[in-house]
C-alpha cells in the first residue's frame with residue numbers, strides 16, 4: 001500500500017500583494033513565480049522529493065523523507081530570498097489525493113490564502129522513519145508516443161501545445177477519478193503522476209482512455225521506492241524500456 005507524504009506550498013497573501021499598492025508588472029510576477037518554483041524544486045529535490053509548479057502560487061510537493069526541520073529550513077530560505085513568504089501544510093495518506101485533501105483542509109483551517117495575518121505557517125505531520133518502506137511512493141512517467149514526428153515537426157507550436165494539453169487534461173481527470181492520483185505536466189510531452197497502488201491493467205486503461213477520448217497516444221513507465229526521486233528515476237528507466245520494446249506500459253518491479 002502506498003504511503004504518500006504531500007506538502008502543499010502556498011504563497012501567503014499573494015493575490016493582494018500582486019495589486020498593492022497598484023498592479024505589479026506582469027513580467028516581474030512571472031519572473032518571481034518561475035524563480036520561486038526553481039528554488040522549491042531544488043530545495044525539495046536535494047532531499048529526494050519532487051515539486052510540481054501547479055498554479056505557481058500553490059505548489060504540490062512529494063516530501064517522503066523530509067521532516068519538520070527540513071520544511072522549516074525551506075520556509076526560511078524562501079523568506080530570505082523573496083518579497084513574499086510561503087505557508088506549508090503536510091499530510092500522509094494511503095493515496096496522493098487523500099494526503100493532499102488533508103493537507104489542504106489543514107491549511108484552509110489555519111486561514112485564507114488572502115489572510116494578511118496568516119504568514120509562514122507550518123501544519124501537519126511528517127512520516128516517522130520507522131513507518132517508511134521501499135514501496136511508499138509510486139510514480140508514473142507518461143510521455144506522448146513520437147510527439148516530435150506527429151506534432152512538433154508538423155504543426156505550429158500553438159497547435160502542438162493544444163494537442164499535448166488535451167492529452168494532459170484527459171489524463172489528469174482520469175487518474176484523479178479512477179485512481180485518486182495526481183498528474184502534473186512537466187514540460188515537452190511529459191506528465192508525471194503521483195499514484196496510488198495502480199496495477200498494469202490500470203495503466204493500460206488510462207492509456208486507452210486518453211487515446212479514445214482525444215486521440216493522443218501515450219506510453220508510461222512506472223517506479224516504486226521510498227522517495228519520489230527514487231520512484232521517478234525507476235519510472236524513467238521503465239519508460240526507456242517502452243521505447244525499446246514498443247510497449248505502452250512498463251512497470252519497474
Ligand SMILES: Nc1nc2c(ncn2[C@@H]2O[C@H](COP(=O)(O)OP(=O)(O)OP(=O)(O)O)[C@@H](O)[C@H]2O)c(=O)[nH]1
Pocket residue numbers: 143144145146147148149186187188189190236243
Ligand atoms: N520534464 C521532462 N521532459 C522531457 C523528458 N524527456 C523528454 N522531455 C521533453 O519531451 C520533449 C519530447 O521528447 P521525447 O519524448 O524524447 O520525443 P518524442 O518525439 O515523443 O519521442 P519518443 O518519446 O521516443 O516517442 C523534449 O523536447 C523535452 O521537452 C523528461 O524525462 N522529463
